[in-house]
Amino acid sequence: MSDDPIRLVTIGRILRRRWRLLAVLAVVGALAGYGTSLLYPPRYTASASVLLPGQWEERALLTQAEIATSSAVADRAAAALGWRGVSGRELHNRVSAKAADGNIIKISGTADTPERAQRLSDQVAQQFVTFAARIAGAGGDSTDPDAATGPEALRQKVAEAGRRITDLANSANPGQTVEGVQARTELEKLRTGLEEAIKKLDQAGPAANKAGMVVMGPAARPAGAAPPTRTQLIAAGALLFFLLAVVGHLIAARVNRRLRTEAEIAAALGSVVLGTVEVVAERSAHGPEGRGARARIRRLLGVDTRWEIPVPPASGDEAGRRIRCRRVCARLRDQLPADGCLLVVVPDGDEIARRAAGQLVAEAGGDSLLRVVGVPVSQPMVPDRDTESGALVVLSAGSRTAEELAGIAEACADGGHEVVGIVLAGPVRARARRSAGHSPDNGHAPDNATGALAVRGHAAGGSV
Template sequence: MSDDTIRLVTLGRILRRRWRLLTLLALVGALAGHGVSLLVPPRYTTSVSVLLPGSWEERELLTQAEVATSSVVVDRVADALDWHGVDGIELRERITAEAAEGNIIRISGTADTPERAQRLSDLMAKEFVAFAARIVGGTTDPGAETRLEALRKAVEQAGRRITELADAADPGRTVESVQARTELEKLRTALRDAITKLDQTDPAAGKSGKATMVVMGPAARPTGEAPPTRAQLVAAGAVLFFLLTVVGHLAAARMSRRLRTEPEIAGALGTLLVGSVDVAGRRPVHRPEGRGPRAWFRRLLGVDVRWDIPAPRASGDESGRRIRYRRVCARLQDRLPVPGRLLVVVPDGDEIARRAAERLVAEAGDASGPGAPGGASLRLRLVGVTVAHPLLPDRDDESGVLVVVSPGSWTGAELAGVAEACADAGQEVLGLVVAGAVRARPGRRGTGPRRTAAPEPAVGEDVLGGVR
């Protein structure tokens, strides 16, 4: 796993090298969002406001908002609407009520058409006002108020009857008549007190102002869909697929087992580092191009080029790069026990390493040609191997193997397989050369790289440097 910190430059590299793939997957996400919008029917929402006159506390307003969406009110609305397949339970999911400033309860209804949404909100407000009036009246039974009014009338009739009986009695001529009139007055007084207490304990009389709720006009017919709209679903699908693709690239980079440092590569091959060289020029390709529709599709999307390789750093002039190659050749001569030939092994698909190996072969041929100092003799033979099934030719007159790879291209298991293939062929890995890509600075006229007479071979062909 790579422990590199995810920085903005990493995200920029993904956008720059994977923009075709990101664009394609964003379009796929947009199509997926459009498909979801076809499965989800459009929804329209409108609201109506109910004013509660008088003085109300905040908790009382919250209670009224809960009453507006209670099952009793919703069931009454469902029965009045009589929509096919819509009962009180489903209707409750389409209704919301909230307490707003100024003693206002705002009731919102959602339906599949603007007309239905408007009718639902209006009917909800009407049923809420009617039900709240019954609650404030002390009962939810519509016949209780009628029975209470009948009781008041009966008490009034009893009071008038008592007055008639008192007038008909002997006006104080006997003790019995005085006692009867006194008892009748007591009974009439008791009835009056009962009626007074009944009026005082009636919530409708005490809070008549609160009981009169006002619907502030009909609900407006909605002109647009409620979120999420089709455009929002399409945009959300495109953004979601885009982000998932970026996160997938970052996760793959974090979980990558490709070796990036020179000590790790040398440890996987079980050898020592001879040196590092630079390769400048055209943009490197880190995967074989291949043929067929699959390879063409990969090239079209740009996924045949590694994105997690940092941009090549700027390098010095051509003379400085040539010095690096000559120093590597000199170290190889020092490591050879006797003058001989080395196999230069390059994994197939590593173009940076292949170009570095070809340059080493050319430099070795110049260093060991006629007139070379000390009569040095270094011969290099370039061989390409497939990391999936590495196979080297049997040992002939070679003195060992030189492996050339680029950092961040191969895993430890793949490089260990190359080392095992060398051992199986009876070849000893004498050293490692790590080749890195650089950007060549524009040189002055006449100071370009020196041309060599050796042709540029393909990976997998044998190339001899020097003299036999």
């Protein structure tokens, strides 16, 4: 199952043959998602936008977004809202902010109702504007009076220094000595530098303060819950259980160790394959029969049949199937001694093999008896040898593992029976309508079915 085409075919086979089970598991997953939604009530998210005027670099915008979600802003918002049992630490986990295009900080708040989410985002946005203005020194509630007057006092001192420089330049005995000219030049350079510094201070003042942040209106009340919503949880639960069921089927198919080829089956039983008996497949042919509520549930879900078995090939008419069965009987006669009967061993639960054994009994004829016994696979036990000349194992391909077949072979050896041959039961689809009065294909042979089998030759255990 390592090739992709085979994998796709396998998934399609799962969907066709186990769709009832997959549907039930999807419903169970949906119920699990619904239960999860009850444990986690819906959340609503509202967003408020704050405009930052002026020119801002990307790193500066990211810094402002971090300030909007800081604990200082969250604590002020919690105090302003006054919600019982809601602290600033909890609000900090409910608030997020990001920088958008156009120097906009988008602040989002999450709460259990749309109204609370709207109030939360509006309050956080307002507290962010107030806190940012206070940091920049433009807030009206600043407690440091020197912070606002410092730049203006500096300008006054620079202007006074410029006037003194002018006075010194005028009194420096202009034009008479070289030292006087150099002094005037140095003083002019100093005054020019001070004037340029004042210009830069005036230009940097508004950009540094970044005053005038504006909340762009109240946050819109959310119309729906934030993801994951209840519908999303239900859909996710159904999809998760469905995928887990499909993956479980694929894993089971990958670790399946049932033998499918004739060579593997013959090596496990230590004998030869005499041929294949075709059996018209029925719905319950690949699964064990049972009664009661558990068996009815298995049939309802479709788990009473094996899904990994390919669709049985189409067979010819009933006469063709009987001819193939006679040929298998003829090969069997060549492998048995002239006298004695044969013990037909059928693993329990293999309905296809049990019906194939019934066809062999019906097609056999002669004086010797053919005895059919069912053998449990978990603890195989075969009757002790009486008049039998050997054991014939009848089973369907892909139904047993090598260990199980080895256990059947050991049980035959413990009972004194030599495995003289193997007959494979192959399910087929009938093309023509079967006759109601014919018994080989219609009926099921009981476990103690017997029939005459004419034998000849003395090459028991030989090859065909």
